Amino acid sequence: MSIQPDFDIFSLGRAAQAKARTLFDGRACLTSTRRLNVDGTWFGPPRATCSLADEDAISARGGLASVREAGANAILCNLESTVALQAVAAGLRCLVRVPFAAGEAADERRGRVAELADFLGHFPGVDGIVPVPLGEVQGLDTLAFFALCRQEAEKKHVIADFERFGHKLGQLCLSFGADEILGSIVGQRALRLGERASSNEITRDEAVLLVRAAGFVPCERLPDGGISEL
Amino acid sequence: MSFSEVARKVRAGEALSAAEGVLLYRHPNLVELGALANEMRERLHQDRVYFNRNLHINPTNVCVAQCKLCSFSRRAPDAEGAFVLRVDEAVARLQASLLAGDAPTEVHLVGGLHEGLPFSYFVELLSALKAAAPGICLKAFSAVEIFFFHRLYKLSIEEILRRLQGAGLASLPGGGAEILSSRVRKAICPNKCGAEEWIEVHRTAHRLGVKSNCTMMFGTVETVEERVQHLLRLRDLQAETGGFLAFIPLPFHPENNALFDRPAPTAAEVLRTFAVARLVLSNVANIKAYWVSLGLDTAQMALWFGADDLDGTVSEEKIYHLAGARSPQSLTPAEMARIIRTAGRVPVERDTLYRALAPRPQQEAV
Helix, strand or coil, X not given: CCCCCCCCHHHHHHHHHHHHHHHHCCEEEEEEXXXXXXXXXXXXXXXXXXXXXXXXXXXXXXXXXXXXXXXXXXXXXXXXXXXXXXXXXXXXXXXXXXXXXXXXXXXXXXXXXXXXXXXXXXXXXXXXXXEEEECCCCHHHHHHHHHHHHHHHCCCEEEEEHHHHHHXXXXXXXXXXXXXXXXXXXXXXXXXXXXXXXXXXXXHHHHHHHHHHCCCEXXXXXXXCCEEEC | CCHHHHHHHHHCCCCCCHHHHHHHHHCCCHHHHHHHHHHHHHHHHCCXXXXXXXXXXXXXXXXXXXXXXXXXXXXXXXXXXXXXXXXXXXXXXXXXXXXXXXXXXXXXXCCCCCCCCCHHHHHHHHHHHHHHCCCCEEEECCHHHHHHHHHHCCCCHHHHHHHHHHCCEEEECCCCCCCCCHHHHHHXXXXXXXXXXXXXXXXXXXXCCCEEEEEEEECCCCCHHHHHHHHXXXXXXXXXXXXXXXXXXXXCCCCCCCCCCCCCCCHHHHHHHHHHHHHHCCCCCEEECCHHHHCHHHHHHHCCCCCCEEEECCECCCCCCCCCCCCCCCCCHHHHHHHHHHCCCEEEEECCCCCECCCCCCCCCC
């Protein structure tokens, strides 16, 4: 398959980065996150500041009240979500996942971004946007999509999920409009051996280094939702 | 001095100073830096990305140098995991790869500094490989190995190179440069040849008509200023000889070596280094993203930050995988072409000397 980019990656990046720097004053936020599985167990560090439930988990666990009781303080909803309003009203942080596919046509991509803009218009309480790749992850394409999301996001956070993108691409997303990193950020990381060989777990110090090396001031999301500069 | 002044110099084709190189390195906006490097890269190569079909053979991992950055070597010939490849084993490996379908056009040979091998072993190795595949290009022995041969066998650098050339040597790989600074070399590879000696080997090779590559292994103990000085030393030699084919930035890998407590350079730092190298090394035509060392994702992105070459199919890489590289151990030409295309570039198969090759009729066109 030949995928010739029909976008200027540097123009997109310049605009996105300029906007993110203005909005967030050159800061990028680390959010240590655990995720609720559909079976009710958690994946990620137990002391994570963000306990995230997606719509599959909410539905499997019997609704918003149940996942909240289980400890969730944030939800990741879909663009067709029916729970976003309730979640915001219940005081949960509400993030929206925006799917994209590598190599998709420009029209299709414009459609996704328009859908995002429409969603944000209906749900102003949504706090962050999480681009999620469908299928193969490709670097350049991912960076371009982050930049497009930044343009639509206004003051919302654009979030790079380290579980999906890994550290390398996740870090580069910061230069293309992302202002927050979501992942298994831990105090001490277990060795990447056996089942953990491909783990994307990262220590707080490593995450700080990644943010600084990308040219941003690292901050940390606190359990009460506040932001602290590191 | 500002970024826009440096950009003006780049666009005017003027060589950058050390201070300007450092300014680029410290420029906070990676996107701006990448865009400038990409401008120069596209001026030189348009959308093309080169790759070749190559086989890696390591004659031995026995090495007296014991560099702190190395995960490959064994000190003693009888140490666990130590090996010396017999000449017939090396030839068998080449013959197997010739029969496998994606016949290589190049054999890349690098190994340890083994005090117990006669010079005749290396001459016979090249002769036998060349006899097995007369059309193949032998890119063999880093400057560190050539200098070691010079010391061990008490022959001049020129004589060593002439004898190897007579046996089929076509070009030198660029390894062992690390950082061309005596302070850094003393800290990370004190038993390797010095910076001047590394340069002298390449100067001599170029004089004899042997083209070579050059590298920079970054991310250990060096400063940004030392990286830029390294680039300027390479640029000076290129201005003198014109013998460098490609420059290859190599990020340090910290696993299984004595520098394990240092973090590897981040992706942003890697892309920054590619961009600065493209802009400073204005007289070196090609910047290579060695996918084995970078990983495929970063290598693809480097193609937009100054790189125009993805190296080769690399059958059986060992050195970087022992240091923790998680990339595949080899790729087919079709896979390489796909990776290049998905990065939005046009794949061009080349030989060792960067001559474009026609697609092979029996295989998928690249």
